[in-house]
Amino acid sequence: xxxxxxxxxxxxxxxxxxxxxxxxxxxxxxxxxxxxxxxxxxxxxxxxxxxxxxxxxxxxxxxxxxxxxxxxxxxxxxxxxxxxxxxxxxxxxxxxxxxxxxxxxxxxxxxxxxxxxxxxxxxxxxxxxxxxxxxxxxxxxxxxxxxxxxxxxxxxxxxxxxxxxxxxxxxxxxxxxxxxxxxxxxxxxxxxxxxxxxxxxxxxxxxxxxxxxxxxxxxxxxxxxxxxxxxxxxxxxxxxxxxxxxxxxxxxxxxxxxxxxxxxxxxxxxxxxxxxxxxxxxxxxxxxxxxxxxxxxxxxxxxxxxxxxxxxxxxxxxxxxxxxxxxxxxxxxxxxxxxxxxxxxxxxxxxxxxxxxxxxxxxx
Numbered sequence: 411x412x413x414x415x416x417x418x419x420x421x422x423x424x425x426x427x428x429x430x431x432x433x434x435x436x437x438x439x440x441x442x443x444x445x446x447x448x449x450x451x452x453x454x455x456x457x458x459x460x461x462x463x464x465x466x467x468x469x470x471x472x473x474x475x476x477x478x479x480x481x482x483x484x485x486x487x488x489x490x491x492x493x494x495x496x497x498x499x500x501x502x503x504x505x506x507x508x509x510x511x512x513x514x515x516x517x518x519x520x521x522x523x524x525x526x527x528x529x530x531x532x533x534x535x536x537x538x539x540x541x542x543x544x545x546x547x548x549x550x551x552x553x554x555x556x557x558x559x560x561x562x563x564x565x566x567x568x569x570x571x572x573x574x575x576x577x578x579x580x581x582x583x584x585x586x587x588x589x590x591x592x593x594x595x596x597x598x599x600x601x602x603x604x605x606x607x608x609x610x611x612x613x614x615x616x617x618x619x620x621x622x623x624x625x626x627x628x629x630x631x632x633x634x635x636x637x638x639x640x641x642x643x644x645x646x647x648x649x650x651x652x653x654x655x656x657x658x659x660x661x662x663x664x665x666x667x668x669x670x671x672x673x674x675x676x677x678x679x680x681x682x683x684x685x686x687x688x689x690x691x692x693x694x695x696x697x698x699x700x701x702x703x704x705x706x707x708x709x710x711x712x713x714x715x716x717x718x719x720x721x722x723x724x725x726x727x728x729x730x731x732x733x734x735x736x737x738x739x740x741x742x743x744x745x746x747x748x749x750x751x752x753x754x755x756x757x758x759x760x761x762x763x764x765x766x767x768x769x770x771x772x773x774x
Contacts, residue, residue: 439538440655440664441624444717445724445758452728453494453755459725461578461761462489465589488586490578492555494725495545496732497537497754499529503739505746529752530734536690538668539683541758542711543703544574549695557713558703560760561768563591569670569770571706577763592763596707598771601632605769606712610659613714613767618721620714620766623655623663626671629710629772630656633663661714670770671710675702707771716765727755 453459466486473479503522512521537554544550544559555578558568564575564582575582577590595609606623613620625633634656655662667673667683674683684702691699716722727733732755739748760766 439534439666439668441622441666441669441713441715441717442534442538442541444622444715445541445722448717449719449722450724450726451719452733453725453757454728459492459494459757459759460489461492461723461759462487463589463761465586488580488589490580490590492578492757492759494727494755494757495552495554497533497756499533499752500749501525501529501736501739501752502747502749505748508748526736526752532686533734533752533754535668535686537754537756538666539674539687540690540694542668542670543570544568544572546574546576547572549691549698552694554756554758556758557760557766557768560758561592561594561763561766563588563593566594566596567706568594569706569711569768570703577760590763592766592768595767595769596771597709597712597769598707598773600774601629601636601712601769601772603637606633606658609767609769610661610714613716613765615765618716618765619660620716621661622715622717623658623661623712624666624669624715625663625712625772626669626673626710627665627667628673629669629671629712630663630665632710632772632774633712669711669713670703670705672708675705677701705770709771709773712769712772714767714769716762721760721762721765723759723761725757725759729755 464486465488466484468486469480469482469484503525508520508522540553541556542558543553543556545553545555546559558570558572559574560577562568562574562577562582564573567573580586580590582588582590592613595605597605610620610623655664657663673681674687677684687702688700691702729735731737732753734752734754737751737753739750741748
């Protein structure tokens with residue numbers, strides 16, 4: 411240890427404690443907040459989640475007097491199945507730190523409190539990132555069956571440059587035809603008002619319309635700079651979660667740094683979003699996946715989402731431990747380290763893919 415000078419011998423440190431730690435990593439995510447607030451379902455047990463849907467109409471129509479009816483029985487119901495997924499965030503500490511050194515009035519902040527706060531923030535950030543990614547391809551099966559997979563038609567690639575032939579075990583284009591389809595749209599350039607309007611309309615059925623538009627920070631700027639001056643959008647704030655946005659028809663357009671786009675794919679220098687994403691992907695795949703998916707088309711993504719039941723559901727286990735609980739600290743063998751995990755069992759389910767729309771490749 412180097413010798414202290416007279417000033418450091420005679421003077422105590424001034425440590426700011428309001429707040430003790432400033433967040434330079436995480437981003438509040440509006441879509442995950444909407445899922446928790448509007449479409450959360452408590453999962454109270456079972457081997458899997460099953461969601462039923464109609465995929466066709468029955469036999470019948472106009473007929474002539476005396477005509478024989480076709481009384482064939484026709485199946486019009488089907489169901490897809492999804493498994494609950496499991497997430498953990500590890501907290502490891504030394505007993506010397508938390509029992510002897512970092513305690514009492516000498517502790518500017520409690521390390522155990524900061525680590526627990528960080529664990530929950532990291533887990534929330536990872537889920538916000540992973541909700542856009544698939545849960546079926548090699549290395550990804552521990553993840554949500556997210557929007558890249560759910561909003562596809564097995565013909566057009568999603569933002570991650572992949573097509574998805576099935577959703578929940580049901581083949582798209584098979585018996586159910588297009589009932590589970592939502593065709594992605596590659597903008598490949600400037601986002602125009604008519605593209606926002608037409609794709610909003612594609613995801614609208616009668617008075618059932620998307621209530622949320624989610625894009626990246628840059629994508630949000632493109633929309634605001636291009637159209638707000640034309641008075642086609644108005645600033646608004648969702649009173650439940652406090653996010654600012656732009657009003658468009660019945661939806662609020664909001665921004666997220668965790669939506670797929672140029673920020674989260676930036677590796678040189680590595681963005682904070684990419685840093686969190688890569689850690690999640692490495693853990694999820696046990697080291698097989700080491701990079702965030704490559705964008706099918708450079709630019710930003712935009713998502714029309716109907717964040718209402720029954721068109722979207724966010725399942726969370728009703729078990730206290732697996733519903734974002736903590737296992738408690740457990741001692742390691744042969745040393746004074748203790749470790750505990752924040753646990754969650756969740757799944758995102760999209761019973762109605764047609765009520766949502768993904769667009770990507772937005773460059774201005």
